[in-house]
Amino acid sequence: MSRVALTLKNAWIALVFQLLYVIIQFYSRDIFLDNLGNDFIGTVDTLKSILQFLNLSELGIGTAVGFALYKPIYDNNRDTINEIVGYLGFLYKRIGFFVLGASMLLLIFFPYFFDNTTVDLGVIIFLFVALLISNLLSYFFAYYTFLFQADQKGYINITIGQSVFILRLFLQCIVLIYLQDVMLWILLELLTPFIYIFILRKKVRQTYPWLILNFKITKVIRDNHKGLLKKIKQLSFHKLGTFVSNSTDNIIVYSLVNPAMVAFVGNYQMIMNNINLLVSKLFDGTNASVGNLVAENDLKNMLKVFWEFMALRFFIAGCSTVLLYIGFDDLIRLWLGEDYLLSNKILITLIIIFFMLQVRQPIDSFKQAYGLYDDTWAPVAQSIINLFFSIIFVLKYGVLGVFIGTMISQFIIVLLWRPFYMFKYGFKISHGIYWKGFCLHLLYLLLAYISYFYVSMIFSKNLSLNLFSLFGELLKFGLLFFLIYFSILSVFSRGFKDLIQRFYDIMIKKFK
Numbered sequence: 001m002s003r004v005a006l007t008l009k010n011a012w013i014a015l016v017f018q019l020l021y022v023i024i025q026f027y028s029r030d031i032f033l034d035n036l037g038n039d040f041i042g043t044v045d046t047l048k049s050i051l052q053f054l055n056l057s058e059l060g061i062g063t064a065v066g067f068a069l070y071k072p073i074y075d076n077n078r079d080t081i082n083e084i085v086g087y088l089g090f091l092y093k094r095i096g097f098f099v100l101g102a103s104m105l106l107l108i109f110f111p112y113f114f115d116n117t118t119v120d121l122g123v124i125i126f127l128f129v130a131l132l133i134s135n136l137l138s139y140f141f142a143y144y145t146f147l148f149q150a151d152q153k154g155y156i157n158i159t160i161g162q163s164v165f166i167l168r169l170f171l172q173c174i175v176l177i178y179l180q181d182v183m184l185w186i187l188l189e190l191l192t193p194f195i196y197i198f199i200l201r202k203k204v205r206q207t208y209p210w211l212i213l214n215f216k217i218t219k220v221i222r223d224n225h226k227g228l229l230k231k232i233k234q235l236s237f238h239k240l241g242t243f244v245s246n247s248t249d250n251i252i253v254y255s256l257v258n259p260a261m262v263a264f265v266g267n268y269q270m271i272m273n274n275i276n277l278l279v280s281k282l283f284d285g286t287n288a289s290v291g292n293l294v295a296e297n298d299l300k301n302m303l304k305v306f307w308e309f310m311a312l313r314f315f316i317a318g319c320s321t322v323l324l325y326i327g328f329d330d331l332i333r334l335w336l337g338e339d340y341l342l343s344n345k346i347l348i349t350l351i352i353i354f355f356m357l358q359v360r361q362p363i364d365s366f367k368q369a370y371g372l373y374d375d376t377w378a379p380v381a382q383s384i385i386n387l388f389f390s391i392i393f394v395l396k397y398g399v400l401g402v403f404i405g406t407m408i409s410q411f412i413i414v415l416l417w418r419p420f421y422m423f424k425y426g427f428k429i430s431h432g433i434y435w436k437g438f439c440l441h442l443l444y445l446l447l448a449y450i451s452y453f454y455v456s457m458i459f460s461k462n463l464s465l466n467l468f469s470l471f472g473e474l475l476k477f478g479l480l481f482f483l484i485y486f487s488i489l490s491v492f493s494r495g496f497k498d499l500i501q502r503f504y505d506i507m508i509k510k511f512k
Helices: 003-036 038-058 061-075 078-107 121-140 145-150 154-179 182-207 219-224 226-256 259-282 286-296 299-335 344-359 361-370 377-397 399-427 432-456 467-492 494-511
Strands: none
Touching: 003 038, 003 154, 003 259, 038 121, 038 226, 038 259, 061 078, 061 145, 061 286, 078 121, 078 145, 078 219, 078 226, 121 182, 145 154, 145 182, 154 182, 219 226, 226 259, 226 377, 226 399, 259 299, 259 344, 259 399, 286 299, 286 361, 299 344, 299 361, 299 399, 299 432, 299 467, 299 494, 344 361, 344 399, 361 399, 377 399, 399 432, 432 467, 467 494
């Protein structure tokens, strides 16, 4: 199967499963809030953020190994693949023990950290242990997923993982509705990952019968991979930046605002994260495709693909931001009620952050494919900027201040520094080419926004609030913006024109 065909297969399977997961997650979140309360759900979200902090010990090993696997997969070098995956398992198992030790130490401080919540401390500890064990399973048994990703077979892991975790949410809803048993709800958090691991390892054996699941790592092999270990150390700093940008918000809100507010913020984050994930799933197989593209080392082709990705990301981000602004508040009202609404300023800030996360992805994909992680100061600077501004602004503006801090750090490091670094040390061409293309796409988007604003004034907005009317409004105004923006990009964007031609060629071949 061709690289493009595998990318499309990964995309549609990921999208279908993510849509199913989103539907049941929305339904289950409502049930969880009604039956468990804001304080409990806020505590759950905070515990997950703490575990993401412990995941910093993963040090970006999976990403580095994925980068290291592109070339041997391209060359079909099974011995090297076995060696690299075996080395991954060697590192992951040691990290698993470190995470376990650090978690046990962290438990000592739980009585002090969770002293302002109504949730029983014993329940919090049991929940944390259940989440922790689920986390540890990935270190000891699930590291083979990186081979699926690098080999453009990520759809296998998605099918297994999402099926199991959709089942978990469904069973948790049943438990709360009919049994009202919190401990059994937590027990399901613990048990379902074991099902996932069992099915996953069985599938690994079927897909790669030549893969040695218990590969023995010798000193010679460790010495051979010193370069990979160096890359992992560099990636550890980048993991730190990602964590501080994405995962400290809940901890800051919990500590400096109140536990219940974490649940309110979590509702907004859940919607944003799911939309972000839905978009990401469309591009699930592209990282491996970009890795193979870089391995071919054809600069002209790489730049062509890069600008196709950039145009597509701008198009998706532009359409998404319009839909988010139009429908977000109404969705919260329908889903949870008026009481769960946050301010319009918070919504706009989250939409801006969402937009930045989307348009950064082409740079991140090529940066990862090139293995460019020498800028270890950048994520440290991003973390410091994020924490500094988040803490300063949360004291003055409350929850809004936390997201302002995140937005500032993302802008300085992700949107300004990272493209400069990628073009200079990856493509090794002038970064001015990037800024010209990026600014032009911003201009096209601004033109689309202005055109949409004036054209949409001739349409009346349906004020009756129900799910069908909301869907109708999103469809009407979303389609209007889609047509306006599509027309603008089709005329002015070279990357978008190439993208349309690429899809046209694929469809012609398919029908022939």
